[in-house]
Amino acid sequence: MDLSRQLELARHLANLRREGRQQSGLAERLVPPDAETAYRVAQMVEEELGWDVVGWKIAGMKPGLQRQLRISTPIYGRVFAPLIKSSPARVEHIKQCSPIPEVEYQARLGADLPPRAKPYTVEEVGDAVASLHPGIELAECRFVHDAAFPPMPAIMADGSGSGTIVLGEPITDWRNRDIANQEVVLNCNGAERRRGSAAEAIDHPLVPLAWLANELSRTGIRLEAGQTISTGTLTGMLRPKPGETYIADFGPLGTVSATYN
Structure with missing residues (x-):
């Protein structure tokens, strides 16, 4: 895929984001042939938009979800301003592109994690975390989920489904809490829909964060203080309907809610 086609795709994806549109x-000729090209296009989309990158999303940390997503490794995408909201949050369902609510831990950085030759350890990225929050990622996709849905590299070029991040209150003393094994319950309009835990889905929020720091470092990208990282779904993926309110209950660690008006 030559540079001219990469630029054509980046400009097209940027226009879809600006206009809040999807396509089938x-x-x-515009489908990136591999992950490296897809991520190069995603960076071009950032440049075309000129929007601030206020966070990142991670998906597919373990084989089960990788099979669902048709990938063999985790994937990532940029979260753009102003798409970080405090709980309780509301979005218009009609303006969301193939919306998917995903219950996730959100890590807000207090220090940069710049590119370097030596891989980051889980302990090092933990030291860079200013706060950890219960959260819900309101994922979106610029491509309609129909029979013509393109191969995964096209989705990665579009930011791997990045959308809005909804943050709950910071988890008090999170380093000394059993984050990994805390059961999380997702309710929709008062009815339980899913249960999960970090141990089952991602091991611990710091594990995907370390993966992202190293993956970005490899390509010369810096994670920056103040950015928020959505570390991967704990309860899988659902298709919301208008009028539904999703509440994720992290037990003693807090709750977070999002409503699709």
């Missing part, structure tokens, strides 16, 4: 399928 993607011309084969």
